[in-house]
Amino acid sequence: MIYPSIGLLVEITLRTLAVCLPALAISLAIGLPIGIAIGHRRFAGRVPLVSLINTGMGAPPVVVGLVVYLLLARSGPLGNLSWLYSIEAMIVAQVVIALPLVIGITLAAVGALDEDWELQVRTLGVPRRWRLWLLLREIRLGLLAAVITALGGILSEVGAVMAVGGNLEGETRVLTTAILMYTQMGELESALGLAAILVGLMLVLAGLLTVVQQSGRS
Amino acid sequence: MARLRFSCSFRLRFSYCVIAALALFACSEQTAREAELLLVTTTSVRDSGLLAAILPIFQQQTGIRAQVIAVGSGAALRMGRDGNADVLLTHAPEGEEALVASGAAASRVPVMENYFVIAGPPEDPAGIRTARSAADAMRRIADAGAPFISRGDDSGTHRREVALLAEAGLDPEGGWPGYARSGAGMGQTLEIAGERRAYVLSDVGTFLAFQKRIELESLAPPNPSLRNVYSVLRIDPDRLDPARAERAAKFEAFMLDAETQRKIAEFGRERFGRPLFQPLHLAQHPRS
Numbered sequence: 001m002i003y004p005s006i007g008l009l010v011e012i013t014l015r016t017l018a019v020c021l022p023a024l025a026i027s028l029a030i031g032l033p034i035g036i037a038i039g040h041r042r043f044a045g046r047v048p049l050v051s052l053i054n055t056g057m058g059a060p061p062v063v064v065g066l067v068v069y070l071l072l073a074r075s076g077p078l079g080n081l082s083w084l085y086s087i088e089a090m091i092v093a094q095v096v097i098a099l100p101l102v103i104g105i106t107l108a109a110v111g112a113l114d115e116d117w118e119l120q121v122r123t124l125g126v127p128r129r130w131r132l133w134l135l136l137r138e139i140r141l142g143l144l145a146a147v148i149t150a151l152g153g154i155l156s157e158v159g160a161v162m163a164v165g166g167n168l169e170g171e172t173r174v175l176t177t178a179i180l181m182y183t184q185m186g187e188l189e190s191a192l193g194l195a196a197i198l199v200g201l202m203l204v205l206a207g208l209l210t211v212v213q214q215s216g217r218s
Numbered sequence: 219m220a221r222l223r224f225s226c227s228f229r230l231r232f233s234y235c236v237i238a239a240l241a242l243f244a245c246s247e248q249t250a251r252e253a254e255l256l257l258v259t260t261t262s263v264r265d266s267g268l269l270a271a272i273l274p275i276f277q278q279q280t281g282i283r284a285q286v287i288a289v290g291s292g293a294a295l296r297m298g299r300d301g302n303a304d305v306l307l308t309h310a311p312e313g314e315e316a317l318v319a320s321g322a323a324a325s326r327v328p329v330m331e332n333y334f335v336i337a338g339p340p341e342d343p344a345g346i347r348t349a350r351s352a353a354d355a356m357r358r359i360a361d362a363g364a365p366f367i368s369r370g371d372d373s374g375t376h377r378r379e380v381a382l383l384a385e386a387g388l389d390p391e392g393g394w395p396g397y398a399r400s401g402a403g404m405g406q407t408l409e410i411a412g413e414r415r416a417y418v419l420s421d422v423g424t425f426l427a428f429q430k431r432i433e434l435e436s437l438a439p440p441n442p443s444l445r446n447v448y449s450v451l452r453i454d455p456d457r458l459d460p461a462r463a464e465r466a467a468k469f470e471a472f473m474l475d476a477e478t479q480r481k482i483a484e485f486g487r488e489r490f491g492r493p494l495f496q497p498l499h500l501a502q503h504p505r506s
Contacts, residue, residue, distance in 0.1 A: 085410050085413055162406075166410045169370060169399035170399075181371060181402070186290075186292065186293035
């Protein structure tokens with residue numbers, strides 16, 4: 001039996017964060033503005049667009065992995081980047097998974113605002129540049145739900161990161177792919193240890209976000 | 219009101235019907251499971267398509283449906299040891315003999331063989347084409363510090379790689395600059411090697427299946443230490459349900475049967491232009 005050393009556990013955990021946190025940041029940076037824009041505007045083609053986003057929220061990660069794999073493969077359209085089997089490829093796959101979640105939940109939060117809210121804000125003569133800030137404050141619970149859902153989705157994701165990352169030791173091995181590998185090797189003790197770290201990580205991150213979410217409540 | 223009550227009870231009745239149907243389905247599944255055999259094998263056997271070609275015949279002859287679980291050989295042997303399998307089809311001779319010696323397996327019968335290939339980019343930067351042996355090829359790869367993708371997953375192929383490195387007097391953990399561990403199955407490991415233009419040790423079947431796409435070639439000359447023997451291991455009958463032990467014995471007999479051995483000898487000709495496995499119990503070798 002080859003038990004993973006403590007150093008290896010720390011390394012895998014840090015790499016997991018190094019993949020998930022940038023992916024989360026990118027998804028939020030792109031997804032929030034899009035979600036807000038779609039959420040409080042009415043335009044032609046909005047319904048098909050929203051249903052497309054809702055479909056994306058349930059996109060099977062394995063399919064996302066396959067598509068990103070085909071894009072990044074040497075013979076694929078983005079093959080020149082040489083991103084396949086690297087951290088970059090894993091971040092790309094996770095952004096594709098998290099983005100619809102962020103957009104979908106944000107636009108639902110914006111859509112759930114009182115219809116009169118915008119009118120009130122305008123009537124009160126709030127300057128334009130403050131309106132966005134007020135909006136974000138108003139939907140902060142929904143925003144945090146978006147962050148927690150997206151983080152949970154990418155932190156626990158294994159199919160896509162396995163397909164585009166390849167579980168290379170010291171390069172692309174993260175908690176979920178390592179758990180899968182040790183399980184298939186029959187090293188259930190190691191798999192269980194890593195699983196405990198993964199669940200603990202999610203508990204800490206979700207806990208922190210929930211504290212932020214609840215403290216903002218009046 | 220009456221109408222409402224009717225619709226409620228209808229819904230309730232409908233749910234009962236669904237539950238009853240599911241329960242019936244589960245029961246029929248249960249009875250079907252009684253004629254099943256848990257066959258734990260390696261990913262290389264499953265991915266080659268051999269089992270899909272011969273197991274239907276086994277079921278036709280005996281009425282036994284084999285449930286195939288494909289894992290690395292290390293995990294397969296562990297499943298055998300822990301009684302989570304009825305019969306094994308693996309390619310890790312030393313581990314298999316240890317399992318027999320421990321009493322967990324009742325028998326080990328080699329049924330077929332093929333060979334491992336050391337594949338790499340056609341440019342062959344480490345010059346292994348002219349290597350005197352498989353171990354020499356590994357030494358040249360290590361000396362050149364050339365990229366090499368190891369399975370690193372305690373599979374039969376990984377065990378062979380470790381043995382080759384030891385034979386070459388190298389650190390069995392690799393450790394030269396280009397050495398990397400994929401921790402993935404054979405197919406994905408070949409994909410990674412193709413992407414990185416790296417050397418890789420693979421069973422010939424999986425290699426042939428991936429060769430075109432990954433643009434790697436089999437470089438090391440044929441060599442006795444690349445021989446790859448697959449054996450059937452029957453788990454100790456005392457650890458099994460008697461009916462399952464009997465089915466495991468039937469599977470062993472089936473694999474040794476002349477008809478099955480001929481099938482094995484033919485398998486792969488259509489897709490790859492050559493057989494993937496050589497049967498070990500065919501008195502008269504067919505045309506090759």
